[in-house]
Amino acid sequence: MSWIGGKKALRELIVTLFPVYYERYIEVFGGGGWVLFHKPPGNDFEVYNDFNSLLVNLYRCVRDKPQELMEALRYVLNSREDFDVVRATLARDSPASDVQKAAWFYELIRYSYAAGLTSFGSQPHDMWSNFPLIEQAHRRLAKVVIENKDFEKLIRQYDRPASLFYLDPPYHATEGYYQNIGEDGFTETDHIRLRDALMRIEGKFLLSYNDDEFIRSLYDRPGIYLMETTRINNIKQRYDNGAQFPELIIANYDMHERLRVAPSQMNLFDLTGGDTAWLKS
Template sequence: MYPEKGSDIIQPLFPWIGGKQALYRMIIDRFPSDYRERKYVEVFGGGASVLLNKDRSVREAINDRNSNLVNLYRMVRERPLELQDRLRYVLNSREDFDTIKRRLAQGHNKDPVKWAADFFQLIKQSYGGGGTSFGGSPRSMRAAFPIIDAVAERLQYVVIENMDFERFIKNQDGPGTLFYLDPPYVLTEDYYGKLFGPPDHFRLADLLMEAQGLWLLSYNYCDTVVALYSVPGIYIEKVERINNLAQRYDPGAVYEEVFISNYDTSIVLPDQISLTGYAPVERNFIWK
């Protein structure tokens, strides 16, 4: 039996990381009805919005190639009070921001709590959560402490890895696995440095076509992505989400994305079952 259910109100530590806010409810609604009984695996962990807001599964694992991010999650899980003490008197200062940015670039792995606190501060105080330029907006570190506590509790049964996505997928794959993947989007690879490059989109597609488990993939809507996954047995659904970064100068702007899966996501979850059984819901499939 899987552990207690996850909370529907846990807020990610930084949901905007990578410039995107995951519409986690839309994603969870597309999981197979038995996802709680499957091994749940997030390949590109990022802000972990989906993991933090879904019910627990029998086994769970999350991975990210960014060692700064993975160390932060480990410290949130294992040493949350020490992390909060490091953050308690942090000032929202451009000079401090530039100092920790230089310190992170040099690396200080010998003190993982300090390392995690620096990265958390960098993301929280940067413009758009990108970690590059000072945002100049008033942000309280202490306001995040209840979130750190909630995330620490939620991560207690979660395996946290820091490895290349190919190795991670092969390690976790099996008939009882459900993968959720939110990779860097096409034409955004420069944001991730050497962690993910244009050829990796093709490598990822090849891996998923051979996977034994079920998988759901979020991507930007573009010709490259559609061409890669327009093969028999694959479902591609086109969706729109609010473009949060564009709201300042273009209110109502939307961003086109796709959900891609190797199973039919139009079969609804148990709490939506009709009197006649599983009822399909409307999906804007552009390939199936």
């Protein structure tokens, strides 16, 4: 599902940087869930969290009431006026069932320009074509705990020595893009509060950010690893094809440990200790 700041372009890299061993996986700023859905389901305990209550309600309905949600989605938005009415209704928190709110919110995401929730994208979209995706997401989320908490409280609740926190917070100096329905602003104080919360944990964290001097200064600490990477800049694609966006990936563990313990390819001399005489028999 499209979402502001979604990690579609980096999900493959991020999953390969996970540590070899962990028992709990906690996605702190869940958003569109690109990393969670790309991550192979295993025996680990999984948590999805987001501070946007409408987004969390949508995922809970996908997990718990998929048939009711799909039935509610049979109504199709077909104009800018419909879009504006639904957006205004959600913004004033009008009384409605959790399923109806989830359907409205999903429609806003699908019909808004660049999933920004603010303006009608003016492109036809058949909601029924999404039903198989909803059913797949329902199965994937069956055992996932879905939370709607402030990041600091969530980290404190789920921190254990065997916990892995993946965090994709609003990027520094771009926080305005995230202030949509159901979201509060993310301030510079929150970036600092996040850093302080991560410095206190017993478990491990992997954090994706935009590469700027303020973020680098926050995490310039012993035992913290930084990796530079880039991705396609979706916003600039309209006028600068191929433009890249610089990203930082930050962790409190060696992000290459999975590569270091991966078994190397063996040849015949490895298997036989250099003695191939047995092949003649």
